[in-house]
């Protein structure tokens with residue numbers, strides 16, 4: 001029997017998919033804060049109930065969709081019955097409003113605490129997620145869409161998709177299994193089989209480590225391919241797909257099965273249009289695709305885990321088109337994410353051309369066994385802070401000395417990719433860049449938002465073992 005909570009969340013995502021067609025009168029007045037509530041909910045996954053988190057507004061819609069020109073004015077209400085911090089990923093407010101507690105500006109939100117946030121948002125496809133303990137793994141994630149003036153004028157149907165990896169196991173138990181800590185036996189669900197994969201059986205390609213965690217399912221807007229999220233196209237069938245990788249530790253290939261789409265933005269930043277049918281999407285990254293769904297046709301949008309056949313996805317369907325069964329496993333194992341797409345990108349509005357004032361190198365270090373991930377061989381407790389000065393053009397060189405790729409995220413800034421494996425480019429503006437195994441990526445940004453700012457790997461379990469440090473300036 002469908003669970004009522006699940007039905008309401010599905011309805012919520014359906015409404016999100018139709019957000020662009022909402023009459024303007026429904027938009028919240030700019031001076032009236034929206035309330036976002038963090039709470040537990042029950043989600044049906046493959047026929048079993050799971051206790052997960054959600055972040056919803058007063059209508060039960062996940063996350064926030066702002067109209068062009070609207071402020072990010074949000075009262076965050078913590079009804080999760082435990083402390084939390086919600087980070088506005090992709091936004092660049094002052095550090096006190098970044099939604100994290102690690103740098104000491106603010107404490108986590110206590111249970112039942114309500115905290116206001118108010119800043120001018122950055123347009124584009126962004127998201128929000130817990131930056132507290134392992135809550136992100138339990139789906140404390142949601143879209144944060146800020147529409148631009150161009151979006152408001154375009155005759156395009158907005159469809160937002162957030163991808164997640166899902167396990168019936170307690171995230172603390174997953175973490176303990178990875179790190180060899182004592183297993184936890186109290187937090188697991190429904191008497192599931194809790195066997196973890198041994199390190200020997202972890203998927204590995206060409207000496208690279210790909211997936212740390214065995215999951216029970218991969219979700220697109222809370223659903224698996226057994227019962228996928230279906231969007232019926234409108235008007236001329238043109239769709240802007242706003243894809244968000246909200247997974248805790250999974251990188252996906254977005255695969256349109258040969259249908260051509262145009263990539264127009266990454267991490268909320270416009271890029272020179274790139275056409276394709278298959279696109280990499282690392283943890284925390286976003287990708288905006290424009291595609292046409294001809295009358296009478298169906299376009300499945302798959303997200304396949306790298307190094308695996310497992311996939312999730314959604315369906316774009318023209319009115320009346322017949323939707324067939326979509327297997328949850330692809331015919332072939334997907335290879336590891338690579339840098340070919342990244343190397344093909346260029347920013348529409350990149351940094352001004354000027355030499356860097358300062359350059360810092362950061363080594364990405366660590367191993368699967370023992371399971372320990374670090375920056376410059378140091379954990380968060382012993383971190384080497386990067387110091388810069390306000391107004392400087394800063395280059396950050398990420399040198400990956402490990403056998404695994406790491407999606408590196410810098411808070412409070414967007415940076416431009418200026419070199420991949422020694423080859424200079426004027427690449428995309430982003431807030432999260434995948435640094436390939438044994439590879440080097442250089443990013444550049446202007447130090448225009450003074451404060452203490454986290455930078456870290458966006459694989460949750462890597463971050464939690466110590467792959468995080470901070471950038472500091474006044």
Ligand SMILES: [Cu+2]
Nearest residue numbers: 406457459462
């Ligand atoms: Cu990592």
